[in-house]
Amino acid sequence: MSETLFIRLGSKAEDKIHWLIWSAAAKEIIASGELASADELSELTEKSQSRTTTVFVPGCDVALKSLTVPGNSSRAIRLAAPYMLEDDLAQDVDELFFAYHNLAKNDAGENCFVAGVAYHQLEQWQAWLAQANIFCRTMLPDVLAMPVAAEGYNAIGLGEQVIVRQGQWQGQTIDNNAWSIIATQWQRDHDDLTINNYSPLPEVEDGILALNEQAPELPMALLAKHASEQSFNLLQGEFQVKKAHSATLSTWLWVAGIAVFALCLQVAIKGGQLWQLNNQQAAVEQQIIETYKKAFPTTKRVRVNTIKPIVRQKLGDIMQSSGGDNFVSLLLKVEPAFAKVPELRPQTLKFDSKRNEIRIQALGQDYQSFERFKVELENAKLDVSQGSQSNQGDKVSGSFSIKG
Template structure:
């Protein structure tokens, strides 16, 4: 641990500034002194350069309040506190800064601890230090640096050139700083109820004026700032929070580069998002098209159970080969093209079923008509197309006539005959 410089600022710029350098073990005073005013803080700039700086401020400028605030959300509690105290404060809440301590609830049920300072005062303290090029990350009301003792208060008198101030700590979050004259007046009211006989015990680290109701326990006298410095680290509270929290140069540089990196990452992410959206749209279109192909294939061939887009082309080729290709003059499709005009001419004849024998190149038709004459007309129409027709048996089915035809292309029959003859 390096040496630490402690600075006790005044309420006004013209007030005396006390300073002290404590050794790394916190026991030895390396140097100490006073400045006539905050305007001389430049005298401490060199001393502050290589040391940690802790700042103490007068508790007469800081109001410590303990409250019982309902709610579990810390954010909601902090928003409510200023308006809960509005009637007790001398200034508008907008003019005041509220700092909060992380302390457990006490026996009285207080769960919120706040230190209240005027923004104007906080800005003044910070500006004095900035002007002197003194950097600090910690600022503490002086009463919270006084010894915290069980069942008694602690107090010390801080002598200045034109005044003496008495610093009193009453509890974990209670205390005050008064000038010597006000302290003497206050002593008469600092006592317990008249019904009680016990007086208030005060551990005094310097001679103090008191009344009969105050029991003064004299402690070894110490340099006031030395006493405060030695107990400074016992408090975890820091006034420099919220808008007044100090940002280190390293942190600022890191945030700068982080912002640049964030912009670069954002640009890359936007590019990937755009490309990803395009890819997703294309994949969606492909998926929709493939599904449409599968649906169309199943509609054409409803008996098919499993269909894959990758095999549909080959399956279609197989189906076409079975039926006769589009350029096949003797296949099923070519024969249907020849049969179709006959159905147009004899519209009263309706096919019930069509079966095609690929090996024999034979089309078998089972049909219904209104009369036997329609079958004869249909046969005559087919013969005109050059097809060979064999008419099957015809039967009455109520008011309809059913019958069948076996149709063979004459060229196919001749080709089959030649093949058999050759053999």
């Protein structure tokens, strides 16, 4: 398809939505317009059926961060990055979804380029599109669709906001009523800053802003022209869209949905099991709390919902130490063995960075569970030394020393 439908969503359902159909072959605008709110997105459904659809979202809802994370493993770096950003983000990291861009390390030594957006915001954008039956595989912060300036910043006005591209992985979408304050601060911080504007910008009251007027552009056209230069996509991981379904397949899915619903009604007779599951959950939560207190005996009060972020924070602290990357890499190799031998549970875990060795004190149902755990570790190409075992009531206690 040579034509692409570009849609720029708002932060809230009542915000205006801008759209444009762009022909890459002819390099021209086919059609463009504006919708009053997300409730009118269905007006674009037919236009999206025969075209690729790319969605822009406001840069004010996406935090673009670049940082230096120790280690060479991409997986370990991405595991640690969110918790290194906790002090720089307004929301708790557990409330944010993080998407990553594969950019080369820059001159500042930064090797991790991440975009953080609230889960509920990303889910809301996808819900609007789904309700309008618009299939979108690519979602991009509007600031990253702006061209990068050789010098200074590039800016253009769109509706009640100004979109500014400040660098390769830096930009802001600013409300018009806040533009004067932010632009004046830029001017104070950078004496020689020039803003290349592709449209008239709101006036700056406190200070003179150095503007370098460019040939006027329709905002959505400027974003459409340069969107193809950006390989980044917010829709990663759990939000990644696989493929669109044909109308025939959608019909069959609808029929299948009815069948699943009927099956669910039959399963509903087992609702009494929910009560048992709730009791089991309470018991598991209590076990989690007791295990946490054993690992961190100085803790006086703890809640289940705070354990996860605390443990992740401690993991982030480990990642910033010299042996952090080795620890996480080794831990990732050990974890599958616990999954395959669930009757054996760790009681304590220590990491010796000098020996690159994890020491585990575990509790199992019988001696055979220790043997099976050792076999799984050896199958994972790990060097395993098994310590002594002893009975503790109806359980067996033992230890392992594990090297990569």
